[in-house]
Amino acid sequence: MDLKEAQKKVDKWFEKAGVEKWPKFVIFARLVEEIGEISKCMNVKEGYQRKEVSDLNDEFGDALFTFILLANEYNLDLNEVMEDVLEKYRKYIK
Ligand SMILES: [Mg+2]
Numbered sequence: 001m002d003l004k005e006a007q008k009k010v011d012k013w014f015e016k017a018g019v020e021k022w023p024k025f026v027i028f029a030r031l032v033e034e035i036g037e038i039s040k041c042m043n044v045k046e047g048y049q050r051k052e053v054s055d056l057n058d059e060f061g062d063a064l065f066t067f068i069l070l071a072n073e074y075n076l077d078l079n080e081v082m083e084d085v086l087e088k089y090r091k092y093i094k
Pocket of ligand 1: 037058059062063
């Protein structure tokens with residue numbers, strides 16, 4: 001699945017769920033929360049925390065879904081965003 005398709009699927013999920021979209025800053029706060037959950041998983045996997053809180057795969061999924069949701073709110077084309085950033089970083093290895 002490419003990024004544009006993922007963006008459409010996230011939008012469709014909200015349509016089907018029939019829930020009101022959160023304001024942009026709420027989405028951003030949720031993204032930060034999901035990043036924190038990735039951090040907790042990493043602490044367990046690296047042996048710095050004992051209690052398993054959740055699965056790293058699930059938490060990356062939650063964070064990615066929320067990230068895409070935020071990008072959609074700003075009408076960003078993530079394929080274009082990715083191409084641009086890859087071009088930017090390509091310059092560092094020449
Ligand atoms: Mg989560």
